[in-house]
Amino acid sequence: MLLALPLRAADSLPDLGESSQTDMSPAMERRIGTSVMHEIRRDPAWLDDPEVYAYLNRLGSRLAAEVDESRQEFELFPLSDPTLNAFAMPGGFIGVHTGLILAAESESELASVLAHEISHVTQRHLARLMSKSGQSQLSSIVGLAVAILAARSNPDLAIGAAAAGQAAGIQQQLNYTRDFEREADRIGLSLLERSNFDIRGMSAFFERLQKFGRLYENNAPGYLRTHPLTTERLSDLGNRIQNRPYRQVVDSLEFQLVRAKLRAQQGTARDAVTEFESRLKDRKFAGSELAVRYGLAQALLRDGKAAAAERELATLLRLKTAAGNSPMIETLAALLRQKQGDAPGAIKILRAAQVRYPQERAIAYGLVESLLEARQPQDALRAISDDLMIYTSDARMHALQARTYSVLGQRLQQHRAQAEAYALEGQLSAAIEQLTLAQKAGDGNFYEQSQVDARLREFNRRLDEEKTLKKVR
Numbered sequence: 092m093l094l095a096l097p098l099r100a101a102d103s104l105p106d107l108g109e110s111s112q113t114d115m116s117p118a119m120e121r122r123i124g125t126s127v128m129h130e131i132r133r134d135p136a137w138l139d140d141p142e143v144y145a146y147l148n149r150l151g152s153r154l155a156a157e158v159d160e161s162r163q164e165f166e167l168f169p170l171s172d173p174t175l176n177a178f179a180m181p182g183g184f185i186g187v188h189t190g191l192i193l194a195a196e197s198e199s200e201l202a203s204v205l206a207h208e209i210s211h212v213t214q215r216h217l218a219r220l221m222s223k224s225g226q227s228q229l230s231s232i233v234g235l236a237v238a239i240l241a242a243r244s245n246p247d248l249a250i251g252a253a254a255a256g257q258a259a260g261i262q263q264q265l266n267y268t269r270d271f272e273r274e275a276d277r278i279g280l281s282l283l284e285r286s287n288f289d290i291r292g293m294s295a296f297f298e299r300l301q302k303f304g305r306l307y308e309n310n311a312p313g314y315l316r317t318h319p320l321t322t323e324r325l326s327d328l329g330n331r332i333q334n335r336p337y338r339q340v341v342d343s344l345e346f347q348l349v350r351a352k353l354r355a356q357q358g359t360a361r362d363a364v365t366e367f368e369s370r371l372k373d374r375k376f377a378g379s380e381l382a383v384r385y386g387l388a389q390a391l392l393r394d395g396k397a398a399a400a401e402r403e404l405a406t407l408l409r410l411k412t413a414a415g416n417s418p419m420i421e422t423l424a425a426l427l428r429q430k431q432g433d434a435p436g437a438i439k440i441l442r443a444a445q446v447r448y449p450q451e452r453a454i455a456y457g458l459v460e461s462l463l464e465a466r467q468p469q470d471a472l473r474a475i476s477d478d479l480m481i482y483t484s485d486a487r488m489h490a491l492q493a494r495t496y497s498v499l500g501q502r503l504q505q506h507r508a509q510a511e512a513y514a515l516e517g518q519l520s521a522a523i524e525q526l527t528l529a530q531k532a533g534d535g536n537f538y539e540q541s542q543v544d545a546r547l548r549e550f551n552r553r554l555d556e557e558k559t560l561k562k563v564r
């Protein structure tokens with residue numbers, strides 16, 4: 092990402108300056124990041140998995156909590172991509188490839204890459220690069236960021252574009268980037284240490300990435316391309332870590348479950364089943380038998396064998412008390428009930444789980460889905476409005492509300508809810524279209540009609556604002 096930003100060679104000397112030394116405000120950065128996120132959500136690689144998403148954000152906030160006096164918001168999101176990469180965008184948005192999560196051999200290793208990315212954000216490296224390059228117009232930066240994202244899995248493309256723009260500046264660009272890399276390593280390492288991870292995870296993972304890179308020669312994993320790893324960087328890290336006391340850190344159950352879930356989605360369903368089965372047979376648990384059985388159940392479910400998956404889950408549940416518990420096990424248990432035609436059974440599991448894990452989004456979504464499956468749309472509607480009182484800007488819940496209203500044949504409400512979902516996803520034009528349909532639905536009372544009218548005025552105003560913003564040069 093950093094390497095990919097075309098820099099003008101005007102400022103050729105590496106000058107890190109102060110993190111505040113940029114004419115781009117944090118609000119502007121957030122705005123740019125949000126616009127790019129709207130594009131990413133429509134990318135085929137966008138992994139719509141609330142459990143993986145929740146896990147990454149919990150891990151991210153554990154690290155970010157150690158940032159001094161930071162009011163920076165972070166949003167981490169998974170992308171379904173086998174390359175080993177993670178990247179920070181303006182405004183605290185951090186993309187994490189599933190390939191990276193699967194390649195990490197411990198949670199500390201994964202945390203080390205996230206800590207590095209979080210440090211790029213807190214040190215405002217992107218804003219500083221963009222200000223320096225004179226690319227501070229919102230529209231050009233958004234266009235640029237989108238182009239970079241397109242090249243995300245094809246780093247050659249990004250490098251190619253940068254090279255064409257400024258062939259002579261490439262070496263300086265690299266030097267410039269290395270300073271940022273060193274700073275992100277140094278600050279990331281301290282975040283890692285303060286949040287009680289094993290700091291050796293950082294050098295171990297980076298060394299492994301470098302070895303991996305050598306193997307692949309010119310097809311180095313993405314992370315090496317966008318965050319150049321140098322021998323210098325590695326020895327820098329080694330020196331910092333050397334005299335620190337050894338710390339044994341146990342991986343969280345969630346880390347292992349997330350990896351098992353992602354592994355179960357890879358390759359063919361049959362291959363995934365075979366892999367988990369052979370791991371069980373050879374008793375190769377690499378940490379947790381529970382996670383391997385969970386992975387097998389996920390793979391069996393994917394292979395259309397819900398009953399076999401449930402038998403696996405029963406064995407898993409006997410291990411559960413010793414190894415701890417996770418909401419991910421509950422959502423899988425409920426899904427398996429539902430897949431076998433027992434929606435009431437799924438509802439029972441999820442209602443009980445919601446009491447224990449009230450903040451778990453996957454449980455809230457699952458419950459609504461199961462209530463719809465059980466043909467209880469009125470109960471679904473109640474669950475949704477309770478939820479939206481707290482999570483007002485949850486696009487997915489608004490979309491579920493639209494679906495529920497559609498089941499109930501309430502057209503005005505259906506289009507109104509869908510409009511909210513679109514607006515939250517940054518699709519204002521689609522939202523306006525839905526509100527126009529709501530106006531024409533003709534099945535609302537006076538109060539509901541005027542609510543729709545007011546919302547339509549508000550969205551039109553926002554759309555105008557967006558257009559003016561894009562015109563500013």
Ligand SMILES: [Zn+2]
Pocket residue numbers: 207211271272275317318
């Ligand atoms: Zn980096």
